[in-house]
Amino acid sequence: MSTTTRSDSLQARLLRLLRDEGPRSRAELADRLAVPRPRLLTELNRLLQVGRIREAGPAASRGGRRSTLVELDPDLRFAAIDLGATSIDVEITNGRLETVAARSEPFDIRSGPIPVLTRVNEMLAKCATEGSHQRLAAIGIGVPGPVSYREGMPVSPPIMPGWDRFPVRDALAQEHGCPVVVDNDVNIMAVGERYGGVARSVDDFLFVKIGTGIGCGIFLNGEVYRGNDGCAGDIGHIQVDAHGPVCACGNVGCLEAAFGGAALARDALAAARSGASAALAERLQLNGTLTARDVGAAAAAGDVTCIQLIRDGGRRVGSVLAGLVSFINPSMIVIGGGLAELGHILLAEIRSVVYRRSLPLATGNLPVVLSELGSRAGVVGAAVLASELAYGQPS
C-alpha cells in the first residue's frame, strides 16, 4: 500500500507554511489557512507553549492594531541522510530546511549496517558541533534499495548485503531519541526535486535516477507511490535487449546491464583496450581506471566513440521511459543521478526516443528535463520527509 507521513492537521499545515514561507503575522496565517481566527490563536498558543514556534517582532502594519510575527523555533534541527552505493551524505537543517552543517564521505554500503550507521552517527556528531545544536527533532534517511516504509527497514535490497530487514528506523530513533523516516534513495530524490527543484508543485511526475544503477521515483496525486511491496520504480531491471549482457540480477539484457555508471565504465574500458577511443586509452593509462566521468569528459572534448556510448545509453533509457509514459501518462520526467552530468547529449537522445515512441496525446505537454538539485536532491528530500514527520506529530 502507498503510505505517507504527510498530515493535514491544522498544526501540520501551520508549521509547513512557516517552513516554506518564513515568519508570518497571525492575521496572514489565518487568511492563508482559511481558518477562523480563534481556532488559529488556540493552536498558535499551544505551539508557543511547547516551544515549536516563537514571537519574531512586529509585522508590517496593515492598518489597525499592529500584529506580531511568529516564526519557527530557530533551534529546531533536522538530520537528512542520503546513503548511496559508495557514499554517505548528511546535512543538518533548521526548521525552514536551510542547511546548518553538512558532510560527505565515500563509504561502501556493502560494509553492512553497523559500520555504516556508526559512521553516520560520527558524522552527525561532527555536524552537531559545527551547528551547535543539542538535539534533533526528526531524521530522514534514504537507502539504495527497496524499503518497507511502514516498518522503516530495507527489504531484500540487492546491493546492500547484510541490510535485509535491519531496523534502520528503530536503531537511529534509539540513538538520537527522535522520530525517523526511512525511504528508498530514489524516492527521497523525487521528494527533494518536488520540494525545491524543477518539479516544484508538480503532482504527477517521474524522477529517473541514472547513477551506478537506474531507478525511478513516482509521484502520483502529489504523493510518492511505493507499490504493494514498497519496490515500485525499480526500472533498472526492465529488459531492453533479449540478447544483451547478463545483469547482476541474473537476468539478461536489463536496462542497468546496458547503461548506468557500472555499464558505462565497463564499455569505456573495452573501448580503451580495443583502441576504439584514443581519449579513453590515454585516460586509462594516466589513472589506471575509467569511470562514467571519463566518458563524459571525452565526449565533451568531441570523442566520437564516447558520444556514441552516451547516445546508445540514452536510447535504452528512452525506450523504457517511452513505455512508462504510455502506461502512466505523467506531467513531467526529471532526469537525475550522477550520469545526469553527461548533460545534453544524454538528454537529447532520451527526449528523442520518448517523443517518437510514446502516445502523442501523452507527450503533447510532457517536459523531459534535468534535475535542478543535482547531487543535493537526496538530502533535500530526506530533510523534507523529516520535517513532515515532525510537523505531523501533535505536540
Added chain:
Amino acid sequence: MSTTTRSDSLQARLLRLLRDEGPRSRAELADRLAVPRPRLLTELNRLLQVGRIREAGPAASRGGRRSTLVELDPDLRFAAIDLGATSIDVEITNGRLETVAARSEPFDIRSGPIPVLTRVNEMLAKCATEGSHQRLAAIGIGVPGPVSYREGMPVSPPIMPGWDRFPVRDALAQEHGCPVVVDNDVNIMAVGERYGGVARSVDDFLFVKIGTGIGCGIFLNGEVYRGNDGCAGDIGHIQVDAHGPVCACGNVGCLEAAFGGAALARDALAAARSGASAALAERLQLNGTLTARDVGAAAAAGDVTCIQLIRDGGRRVGSVLAGLVSFINPSMIVIGGGLAELGHILLAEIRSVVYRRSLPLATGNLPVVLSELGSRAGVVGAAVLASELAYGQPS
C-alpha cells in the same frame, strides 16, 4: 489529474451500503457507518422524502423495540453502456446494480457519434419497455479510446474517427435528463472487476484487456488512475520488437501489432495460406475468414501452430507486463477482454514471463488471473460509475 466520482458524504456512504448489502435496519446502518443515531435518522428522513429509499417491513428483532428495514427505491434505474470497436452492450440495472434488461448488438464505432448514440438510445428505449421504467437516475458509458474524464468526451481516439471531442456526456444527459459519466472502456472493465469480480476489494491492480487491441486499467489506492491527459494505461503501443510489424499508429513493433485480435487474425490467415496449419486452412475454406476465435478453437483441438501463435503472443504481453510490474509493483494482474477466452495457454505463458522477468520482491505475492466477469466487466463497471455519480449527488 486523476479524478473520481466517488463521494464520501454520509448520504453517499448510506446509499452505497444499501446498494451493496440490501435492506438494512436503521440500527444496523448506524452501527455500520459509525455515525450517531440522530444524524443518521435526519439523513434517512431526507432520503425518504425525496423517494431515494423507502421502508421495507420489519427487521428481525435484536431485542427491544422492533426496527424497520429501509431499502433503495425499487424503481431506481441506471443505464450502463459499453461501446466496443464493433459492438454496443447496454444494460438497465436497479439501484442494487441487478440487471433489469439488457441488449447487445454488433455496431461499428467508426460509424461516428451520431449513428452510434442514436442506436444506443433506441436500444435503451427497448430496454425501457422491457424494464417498464419511466426515467434513469444516471448513465455510465465506456468508449474504446482516451477520454477527458472531466469534460466527458473522447480526446484524439485513434480508432474512433469523428468522435474527437464529441460531447458524449452532454448529448446523453440532454437526451435522458440525468447525469452521465464517460470513461475509457478498459477503465470501466477494471471498475467492474473490482466491484463484482476477481479484484473485489483489491486497491492496487492492473486490468489488462486483450481484445482487438490491448489496453490497461490502473487501480491505485482504490481509485482508477487516469494520468495527466486521461490516457494512462495505453500499453498497446509499447514497443516489443524493434524489427516487428508496422502498427496502425505508424510506429514499428508495438505490442498491439504483435498480438491482440487483429494481429492474431492476420497471423492465422498467413498460417492457413502457407499450409502451416491444416486446421486453420480448413476453417478458412469453410467460413471465408479467420478470427482469433478460430485460433483458440484449433489450439484447443491440439493444432501446434495455433498453440505456438498464442504462446508467442503471451510472451509479448508478458514481457510488457514484467516491466510494468517492476515499475508499479501492483497487488494483482487481471487478464480480460475477448482474447482472455484463449484461456490457460495464454495465461500460462504470461505468468511464466512475468514471474521470470520481474523483480522477485514484486512477484512474491502477485496473482496473475483471468477476469471473472468476462464480457460483462464493462457494463458492470459502467453501472457502478453511474451509481457512484447518482449517490454522490446531494438530494
